[in-house]
Amino acid sequence: MATRALILVEGHPRLGLQYVQTAKRLGLHPITLSADPAQYDYLSAENVEAIHVDTDNLDSLIRECTRLSSSCDIAGVTGFSRADESACVTAAKLCRYLNLPGPNPTSMERCCDKFAQRQLLARAGVPVPAYRLASNATEVERSAAEMTLPVILKPAVGSGSCGVRLCRNVDELAEHTAYLLGNKHLWRSSPRILVEEFAQGLYYEADIMGDEVISIGTAELWPPPHFVFREVTYPAPLNDNEYKCIADVSLACLRALDLGWGPTNIEFRWTKRGPVVIEVNPRIPGTPWPELVRLAYGVDLIYGHIKVVIGDEPDLPRRQSHTATARLLVPDHDGILDWIDGTRAAAISGVAEVKFYVEPGTPVARKGNYRDYIGHVIAASPSCARTEAIVQRAVDSIDGLITPFPTLGEQ
Template identity: 60%
Template structure:
């Protein structure tokens, strides 16, 4: 009998290793298909395999999977989001082509276009920030004036806060719109202009049509939206929890989602929860690890079960607070040294310390998720205790950039 394979389209520095490990625990052989496999440090460790291929070419991907079928029984296919959602769209199309369980490619593709997503949410009556779309700097300026400053500018297609910026005045709008429209990797060349929804940021994770977890996120200094800390579960009243769960499920219905994992980002504003973004997949930034520590639910393993045609179980098995602190440099330059990770890892309650950089690395901040040079994860029975553990560990890590 051929060995059962789990096909992973591209990779992810935080979720990628966990998909490989979870797949292996389920007696699957993970194979990563990537245009540049060497960019993922974890590939090649243990029994993980990789094939080099143009993952933007759907026909080539289908052919490669057909070749793999001569050796393996392909049990499931999934992918990750990088700078945009195109990889996850490709994975969903592969699932459909090979008659494997997976999300609806049309719904996934609709979510990838933030303007189309906004239209679907607004049409369904889901509360969203006021928004416009534009393709020229003058049109962006006019839209910002109509909405009222400050506004958030972002590419219509993208992820990880890439290219997202808060613009306080007309000069900011002109500068960032000019930058985005001149970017070589901006395709299509459209900019989403949004009202700045002020309020606490919440991250809601679902599996199928069930709300699994609600956490909070804190960001670094504006005008960028670089994640600084994430904590699960969020401190909510029963009414707040129900309200956010209802809005989240309304988002799924509006977008034609409801299979597998999804992540909904909301802000609690003066008019209640407002939908910022919906992703038809698991988020990165250590969220699956935090949910497992806080709730005892391994969302990655449960997702893989669905991919291979088994039932998932997302019932809560644990009650504690888990949080992640992301290490964000305050300047560009050359990383001379970074130290203290071993001491931080030894702090009771710390479950993981991971650094993404080595000395002599060039630090070039772009205001997105790649600005993080590492993270610390901690868990304990209480919110106060977990935050204290995180702070103690973070204080032990230091670095020098010149």
């Protein structure tokens, strides 16, 4: 019998290991196609087959998969989110070419363009913040004046809150516009900036597999101007009407964007209008979200995703029994991480995981996006209040030292 292979377009520094381990558990042979396989440490650690290929070139991927199909049975293909989520779109196109299960590539492409996404949602009557599209400083200034400050500026294509900032006055607006249009933000195409109303209210997100809402969580963010998560909790404390309202809007998003295959993650703010859609992501959210869903609901999103990718039913029965909370660790100042130790934190009853993303000796610098995170602590218990207390105690138990970068006069 031919080996059944799961093709992974690119990898992921935090989720990638879980994908390859789950694939192996399902009897699949994971193969990673990457422009730089060496950047994913888990590939060598897990002895995963990795092939160097230009993952921005669909023809190159097709040729590689055609070659692989002569020696193995390609059961499915999926891709990981990058800064612009292009690998997810490319994987969808590859599935279409190989006649494998996968999302609609056109729908994925439109969804990954925040302006196109906003247009489709608004036309379908889904509540979204007011928005404008700008390509230069004059258009940004005019759009902000039409909407009144504060506004959010963000790249029309991107993920992980990269380049996203709340601009509360004209100086901040001019500063961030210059940042986005200068050489500091990486654009893969011509600059397109979304100028968006600042929707204020509690943050929620829904995780969907196919057309089924699996879980709804809530989160706190660090104070503006950036949008960096501080703490995430599943399940969100909602009454039946609130849950139904978020679930109904979530399914309306799928219809408006022609999604409904595989995983979708939808972010909301609960405003005076009710749940307003901030963003629809056609993928599983990154670490530690899947771990929280598993602890709170007993659902393994990665297992379910791979099952769908290979054409099987996801089989995701829920059994909510715990409240799971993650505290995202962010340095309080920039510098060199000399050392960090979570031994005492991990030993606390109720702590499910203490994980650090950076090694001692690594420079840490806050950028106002997902790269600020240096680790997380996860706790779970039957009580929301108890879980919060466990997380706080664990965070307080972490030892470490960050030496500030020397100032100009000290060098």
